[in-house]
Amino acid sequence: MAKRIQFARTGGPEVLELVDVAPAEAGAGEVRVRNQAVGLNFIDIYFRTGLYPAPALPSGLGTEGAGVVDALGEGVEGLAVGDRVAYAQGPLGAYAELHTLPADKVVALPDTLDVETAAASMLKGLTVQYLLRQTYPLKGGETILWHAAAGGVGSIACQWARALGVRLIGTVSSPEKAALAERNGAWATIDYTKEDVVERVRELTGGAMCDVVYDSVGKDTWETSLDCLKKRGLMVSFGNASGPVEGVNIGILNQKGSLFVTRPSLNGYADTRERLEAMAADLFAVLESGEVTVDIGQRYPLAEAAKAQEALASRRTTGSTILIPDPA
Ligand SMILES: NC(=O)c1ccc[n+]([C@@H]2O[C@H](COP(=O)([O-])OP(=O)(O)OC[C@H]3O[C@@H](n4cnc5c(N)ncnc54)[C@H](OP(=O)(O)O)[C@@H]3O)[C@@H](O)[C@H]2O)c1
Numbered sequence: 001m002a003k004r005i006q007f008a009r010t011g012g013p014e015v016l017e018l019v020d021v022a023p024a025e026a027g028a029g030e031v032r033v034r035n036q037a038v039g040l041n042f043i044d045i046y047f048r049t050g051l052y053p054a055p056a057l058p059s060g061l062g063t064e065g066a067g068v069v070d071a072l073g074e075g076v077e078g079l080a081v082g083d084r085v086a087y088a089q090g091p092l093g094a095y096a097e098l099h100t101l102p103a104d105k106v107v108a109l110p111d112t113l114d115v116e117t118a119a120a121s122m123l124k125g126l127t128v129q130y131l132l133r134q135t136y137p138l139k140g141g142e143t144i145l146w147h148a149a150a151g152g153v154g155s156i157a158c159q160w161a162r163a164l165g166v167r168l169i170g171t172v173s174s175p176e177k178a179a180l181a182e183r184n185g186a187w188a189t190i191d192y193t194k195e196d197v198v199e200r201v202r203e204l205t206g207g208a209m210c211d212v213v214y215d216s217v218g219k220d221t222w223e224t225s226l227d228c229l230k231k232r233g234l235m236v237s238f239g240n241a242s243g244p245v246e247g248v249n250i251g252i253l254n255q256k257g258s259l260f261v262t263r264p265s266l267n268g269y270a271d272t273r274e275r276l277e278a279m280a281a282d283l284f285a286v287l288e289s290g291e292v293t294v295d296i297g298q299r300y301p302l303a304e305a306a307k308a309q310e311a312l313a314s315r316r317t318t319g320s321t322i323l324i325p326d327p328a
Helices: 042-049 115-135 152-164 175-183 196-204 223-226 251-256 273-289 300-313
Strands: 002-007 018-019 032-042 065-072 084-087 098-102 106-108 143-146 168-170 186-192 210-215 229-235 261-262 296-301 320-324
Touching: 002 296, 002 300, 032 084, 032 115, 042 229, 042 300, 065 115, 084 115, 106 273, 115 152, 115 229, 115 273, 115 296, 115 320, 143 152, 152 168, 152 175, 152 273, 168 175, 168 196, 175 186, 175 320, 186 196, 196 223, 223 229, 223 261, 229 251, 300 320
Parallel strands: 143 168, 143 210, 168 186, 210 229, 229 261, 296 320
Antiparallel strands: 002 018, 032 065, 032 098, 032 320, 065 084, 084 106
C-alpha cells in the first residue's frame, strides 16, 4: 500500500484526505515514480474546487513531482528503475508516495539538479519557458508587466526576464513580496492592493506602457492589465487566482488599442515529446547556469496538503511550495 491525497467531492481544503491505496501498476508505456518531492500549484486548487473538473471522483490531485523510477511498463525505452526523474504533466495524482504516468511525460534529471528543486520548478519553470520564449519571443529591451511576481511562477519569471534583458514590472501585495521580487530581478514593483497600477506603469515607462502583460490573477486584474499595454500589445491571460475572466466583449480590444490576447496553457505548448524535451532542456540550462535559482518558500509533509493549499490560496506563500512524502 502507498499513501496518496484524494478528494471524493469538490470543495474547500477539508475535502482533501490522506488514504492508503494499492499503487497502480505501470502499464504499457507507463512509468511508476517514487516521489521524493511534489510540487504544489494553483491549478491543484482549481481542480479541488471544481473550477476545472476532474475526470472522475474520487480523484488524486497534482501533476508535478520528482523522485526515482520505481517500475517500468512494457515498451518503455530510455529509462531504468532507480533513475532520477521529474514531471509536470499527465493524470492527476502526484500528491502521493507513488505516481504512475505515461513515460513520455517524464524527463531524466541532470546530476546537477536535486529532486526538491526539480519538483519546485518543473511545472512553473516550463510555464515561464513558454511564456517568455514562445508565446511572445522576448529578445531583450522590452518592458513587461507580471502580476503576482513574488509567487512560484513569478519568482522564476523575474529571474528569467532579467537574464533575457527584459524590464519586468512586477505586481505584489506587500512590501516583503516587493523586496523578494526585486531581489529576483524585477526592474520595478507595484503594490496592486494600494497603488494605481496603470498610473504607475505610465510613470515607470515614461508613457510608453508595456509590450506584454502576463496576467494569472484573472478576474480582478483583467481590465487594468489591458490598460497597461501599448498599442497592438499582447495580453497573456494564463490563470485565475482571483477567479476566471468571463463575459468579455471582444470590442474592448479595439477600444484599448488594437490589442492581441491569448489564453495559453502548458499542455498546449509541451504537447509532444520533442517539445517537452526542448523546453525542459532550456529550463535545465538556465537553472544550471545559475541565472535562475528556485526559491522554495515552504515545505509541508504530504499529509498536510490541505494546509499548504490554504496558505497558497490565502496569499501567504512566496516562491514555490513543495510537499514531502513520508521521509521514513
Ligand atoms: N496557464 C498555464 O500554463 C499555467 C501554468 C502554471 C501556473 N499558472 C497560473 O499561474 C498562477 C501562479 O501559479 P503559482 O502556483 O505559482 O501560484 P502563486 O503565484 O505562488 O500564488 C498565487 C498568487 O496570486 C496572487 N493573487 C492575487 N489575487 C489573488 C487571490 N484573489 N487569491 C489568491 N491569490 C491571489 C497572490 O500574490 P500577491 O499576494 O502578491 O497578490 C498569490 O500569492 C496561477 O494563477 C496559476 O493558475 C498557469
